[in-house]
Amino acid sequence: MCAWLILPLILQFVDAVHYKNYFDNVQEFQVQWSWSYVNYTWPSANLYAAAVRNKRYLPQNIMVAGPRIFKNRVYVTMPKFRPGVPVTLGSFPLDSPEKVNIPISPFPNWEMNVQDNCRVLQSVLGTEVDRRGTMWVLDGHRANNAVNGIRCPPKLVLLDLNRNGAAVRSYTFPNELCLTDGGFLNDVVIDETGGTFAYITDNSVIDPGVIVYSYRENRAWKLRDGSMFPDVSVAGYIVDGFQMDFLGTVNGIALSPYIESRPRTLFYSSLTGTGVFALSTDILKNEKLSIGDSWREYVRLMGEKEGPSDGMFMDNKGNLYYGILSQYSVGKWNMFEHFDTSEVIYENRETLIWPDGFTMDSQGNLYLVSNQAFRFFVSNDSLQFTPDLVKFRINVLHTGRKSYMYDLDDS
Ligand SMILES: *[C@@H]1O[C@H](CO)[C@@H](O)[C@H](O)[C@H]1NC(C)=O
Ligand SMILES: *[C@@H]1O[C@H](CO)[C@@H](O)[C@H](O)[C@H]1NC(C)=O
Numbered sequence: 010m011c012a013w014l015i016l017p018l019i020l021q022f023v024d025a026v027h028y029k030n031y032f033d034n035v036q037e038f039q040v041q042w043s044w045s046y047v048n049y050t051w052p053s054a055n056l057y058a059a060a061v062r063n064k065r066y067l068p069q070n071i072m073v074a075g076p077r078i079f080k081n082r083v084y085v086t087m088p089k090f091r092p093g094v095p096v097t098l099g100s101f102p103l104d105s106p107e108k109v110n111i112p113i114s115p116f117p118n119w120e121m122n123v124q125d126n127c128r129v130l131q132s133v134l135g136t137e138v139d140r141r142g143t144m145w146v147l148d149g150h151r152a153n154n155a156v157n158g159i160r161c162p163p164k165l166v167l168l169d170l171n172r173n174g175a176a177v178r179s180y181t182f183p184n185e186l187c188l189t190d191g192g193f194l195n196d197v198v199i200d201e202t203g204g205t206f207a208y209i210t211d212n213s214v215i216d217p218g219v220i221v222y223s224y225r226e227n228r229a230w231k232l233r234d235g236s237m238f239p240d241v242s243v244a245g246y247i248v249d250g251f252q253m254d255f256l257g258t259v260n261g262i263a264l265s266p267y268i269e270s271r272p273r274t275l276f277y278s279s280l281t282g283t284g285v286f287a288l289s290t291d292i293l294k295n296e297k298l299s300i301g302d303s304w305r306e307y308v309r310l311m312g313e314k315e316g317p318s319d320g321m322f323m324d325n326k327g328n329l330y331y332g333i334l335s336q337y338s339v340g341k342w343n344m345f346e347h348f349d350t351s352e353v354i355y356e357n358r359e360t361l362i363w364p365d366g367f368t369m370d371s372q373g374n375l376y377l378v379s380n381q382a383f384r385f386f387v388s389n390d391s392l393q394f395t396p397d398l399v400k401f402r403i404n405v406l407h408t409g410r411k412s413y414m415y416d417l418d419d420s
Contacts, residue, residue, distance in 0.1 A: 100113070130146065
C-alpha cells in the first residue's frame with residue numbers, strides 16, 4: 010500500500026547518500042559542470058528562433074558567474090557585460106547527469122528577466138543565499154550601459170527560494186550610493202546578527218566603496234576609502250596571453266564566522282590589488298560613524314596575497330579562500346594565523362583561467378567558478394562563437410566545513 014508515495018522518498022534518500030559520498034572523495038578541485046557557451050530552456054522553438062533573429066540571444070556574449078547552491082538546484086548569474094544576454098539569473102538541477110553545456114533555466118522565470126522593466130532583474134552578478142533560503146540578488150551591474158542599454162537604477166532584490174523565488178523585497182539604491190550609470194554592485198555577504206545586514210562591494214570605477222544595507226531599517230549607506238581603490242603597481246599582469254591593464258576597484262568580500270559576543274570582521278580586496286583589508290562590523294553597522302572619517306583609522310591591512318584576485322570566501326573555521334588570477338590558482342589563509350602562513354592550495358593552468366567566485370553547500374563542499382571573465386569585460390574584439398572551447402567551469406572541493414554564516418563552533 011502507498012508504495013508510490015514512499016518510493017520517491019526512498020529514491021531521494023538513496024540519491025542524497027550517493028551524492029554526498031561522491032563529493033566526499035574530492036580531495037582537490039574537480040570540474041563538475043562546464044560550458045563552452047550558454048543555452049537556455051526556451052519556452053518554444055519559435056521564441057528561440059526569434060531571439061536568434063533579433064540578436065537578443067548571442068551565445069558568444071554570455072558568461073556564467075556567481076554559483077549558489079540551495080537544496081537540489083545550482084543558481085548562476087549572467088551579467089550583461091555585452092549585448093545579447095536575454096537572461097541574467099538562472100538555475101539548473103544539481104543532480105542532473107548532464108555535466109557539459111547543461112541548459113540554464115531563467116530564475117525565477119522569464120518574466121523576472123525581461124529587459125527594460127525596472128521592476129525585474131536587469132544585470133546581476135552577485136547573489137547570496139541566507140540560512141533561511143532567501144536569495145539576496147544584486148541587480149547592480151550598471152558599468153557599461155552604453156553597450157547593454159540598461160537604464161534602470163541598481164537594486165537589491167530578495168527572492169524566497171522556498172517559494173519558487175517569490176520576490177519578498179526590492180530596495181532601489183539612490184544615485185548617491187550607487188550610480189545608475191557607472192555603478193557595479195559586485196559581491197555580497199550576509200550578516201544575520203543584530204537585525205541582518207548585507208555588506209556589498211561597489212566595483213564602480215567612478216565611486217567605489219562598501220555599501221551596508223540594513224534589513225531591519227530598509228536603509229543603506231556607503232563607506233569609501235583609499236583601501237578600496239586599485240593598486241596601480243599590480244596592473245599589467247598576464248592572463249592567458251592578455252595583459253590586464255585595467256584598474257579594478259574593491260571587489261572580493263568575505264565575512265568572518267559568528268563568534269559569541271564578538272563583532273565580525275569584513276575582509277575585502279580590490280580587483281587590481283593584492284592587499285587584504287579588514288574592518289569590524291561594529292563600524293560598518295554604525296551609520297553615523299561611517300559617514301565621518303574617523304573610522305578609517307580602523308581599516309587594517311592583513312597581508313598581501315600572492316597575486317590579484319576576484320572573489321573571496323570564508324568558511325566557518327575562518328579559512329579565507331581567494332583565486333589568484335595571475336597564477337591560475339587558489340590561495341588559502343586562516344584569519345587566526347599571521348598572513349605569512351597563507352598558501353597556494355591548488356593550481357591548474359587549464360581549468361582555472363580566471364578563478365572568479367566561491368560558495369559552499371550544506372554538505373561541506375566548496376564550489377569555485379572559473380570563467381575567463383576578462384574576455385567579456387576587457388577585450389574589445391568582437392567575441393567569436395566557439396562551441397568547442399570550454400570557457401566556464403564550476404569546480405568542487407570537499408572541505409567538510411560550513412560557510413561563514415555558521416558559528417565557529419559548528420562542525
Ligand atoms: C539552444 O536550445 C534549443 C532548444 O531549446 C535548440 O533548438 C538550439 O539549437 C540550441 N542552440 C544552440 C546554439 O545550441
Ligand atoms: C572598440 O574599439 C574600437 C576601435 O578601436 C572603438 O572605435 C570602439 O569605440 C571600442 N568600443 C568600445 C565599446 O570600447
